[in-house]
Amino acid sequence: MLDVVLLSRLQFAVASLFHFLFVPLTLGLSILTAIFETLYVKTGDEDYLRAAKFWGKLFLINFALGVVTGITLEFQFGTNWSKYSMYVGDIFGSLLAIEATLAFFLESTFIAVWHFGWNRLSPKLHALSIWLVAIASNISALWILLANGWMQHPVGYTIRNGRAELTNFLEVVTNPFGWMEFMHTVSGAYILAGFFVLGISAWHLRRKREVTFFKKCFKVAAVWTLVFALFEVFNGHLHGSEVAKAQPTKLAAMESLWETKQGAPMYLLVIPDEEHERNKLELFPIPGMLSLLAYHDPGATVKGLKEWPEEERPPVALTFWSFRLMVGLGFLFAALSLWVFWKRNNPEEAPWLLRILPWVIPLPYLACELGWMVAEVGRQPWIVYGLMKTSKAVSPIAPAQVGISLLAFILVYTLLGLVDFYLLFKFARKGPSAKKTLAAPSSINA
């Protein structure tokens, strides 16, 4: 029997995973577009102007769905999680409101300025507008992740008047968990945007189309992707040890560790067996590795899942596999980005790389979604870790209401997602506009 809790969780999963198909590209491609436009302003090289326009167009197609699906997320806390909203609104609500006031206004206003302002603003002012979009969307991510970070690791509050009330704002905005999440999430987003640009550039380079143009794009994206792919491995590790400190149940599920162990090894191959509270298979152990990674001490004790009663453990298999796959993809991106960086000046001489890169585009998307699965599924059964159970957080609404809206979400989002990716494909394959049809900023007097 599907109840309101499960239906609301499914709906939130659909709405947030779908939203996050568009957010990372927004976060990363806004900066890359800004970099291309700045290069144009600095060098006067028209290819960079065309790059700003070409990638900017793809950015806009992607941005539209990111914005409209974001509104749904904000309001879902009220529609489906009203008890949660009442209980933690004092802290969580203010973070969302600050995000809207500080960042979302700036982002939405200046994306229109950038979109419609090619002939109305000076080149510098026009480049500034895309920088404002890029900065605003990343600040927006920071506040959202501070809000999520608070759900993961609540700080700076006290229980008063039957709810969580803010006692220390500074503690909330400097919550290390939130900052770790922010760095990890935006780096992931930058990797995604990097492989997006690399993949599309490679597709055109392999067909010898606009070779000079796409080589320039390739080179910028190669440096960019290398920086963040390597940084992600490093901060992913830091994030992991923060999880070990703040959320021991999540860590145990990520590693499918059932028994508490001193000097816990890391098994390269594990198949969890949730039903029997054990692993079907544990192969290739690296002694002390898990303890070392989690607590920077190969002899440290790592708590196993059996330390907690079953109703306080997250779903193990889903958390475990999402985590494993995400980490594997992370290392793949680091390796690929080294290869790409090595060939950054002459990618046309690396046919295999050009052949592979377009197929890599979907992988960072997958990695980002898996990351959210680990973060949110791994936090269960808590909506706010250690403070409020997800089952206690839902609205007093009828299952039928949520059932219908869930179906509507699936239907509408699938259709819109298909259209959006169709358009991204179409304009990505079309390539940049030809040189002569192109108007530079302010070349037409408005």
Added chain:
Amino acid sequence: MEQNIFQIIWFILWGVLWAVYFTLDGFDFGLGMLLPFIAKNDVDRRVIYNAAGPFWDGNEVWLITAGGATFAAFPKTYAVMFSALYTPLLLILFALILRGVAFEFRAKEESPVWKGIWDLCLVVGSFLPALLFGVAFANFFQGLPIDWQGIMHGNTLSLLNPYGLLGGLLFVMMFIVHGALWLTIKSNGALKRRAKKVAESFWVIEMLLVIIFLVATGFFTDLWVNFFRYKWLLIIPALALLGFVAIPGFLAYGSYWKAWFSSALAILMTTAFGVAGLFPRLIPSSLNPDWSLTIYNSSSSPLTLKIMTAVALIFVPIVILYQCWTYKTFSEKVKPEFLETEEAY
């Protein structure tokens, strides 16, 4: 919970955010609803899309902020408001999603079928929120059947009562006139003449609805009580009426910007009228006045309210400043040459 000045500040800000949202996105909704009736060809339609082009997204953020402010300042009201109105709110959200992508997607393919689909999305995506926001706010004004826990006793259809529907119709009509006036500013020639005509003729219905609404408010709600207790508040409905009445005058003299500003004043003040009448309640309970959600029993802690006040007082003026700059930068008409460029909708 103790009473403090910040609750009153946030009540006012809450009202201002919603009022500004309706005033700004109102003309986008109006343009969307007018699309099938006022555009004779694809060029006309594109002028309408581009008349809202640089603005709709920034306008919509006022809704996010109004929602976010409700969450931050009055979490209990946010929780009840959005869960009690689950179905209409989700309809609004879906409508806004379709409207938003219609702007972005329509010009990306040439096929008339493709364009027709997005035009339909724009029309429905503009009409539904206009109607449902009106219905929702009219229901707030007369009170929702919520119990002491904030649980709604009644269903979505019970919102479609006479006063609720009247509110919905009023919103639709205000926004149609508001959008038509915006189009008189942004277009030329035959389209502009049609927009002017629409504004003039719909203004008559709008005026009629305003009067019926103000009178019905006396019968269905207790909003007027505040205005008779604090007589100076009567300036709000007076300014609303002044705004409505001034529209045809300015139109007759061809002062389109002034006509639009009159309409803006009217929408701002009509919303303010409802909100001021609610004070100090945010959502009255129609079951028992003691169960109403007020600024005192549903607000955040004083610390949160203080921090949010600082954030709002610093950043909202900045937002207003750069949004005004945007309106000024893109104040000129949608020219045919512009429609030739690749960035036009």
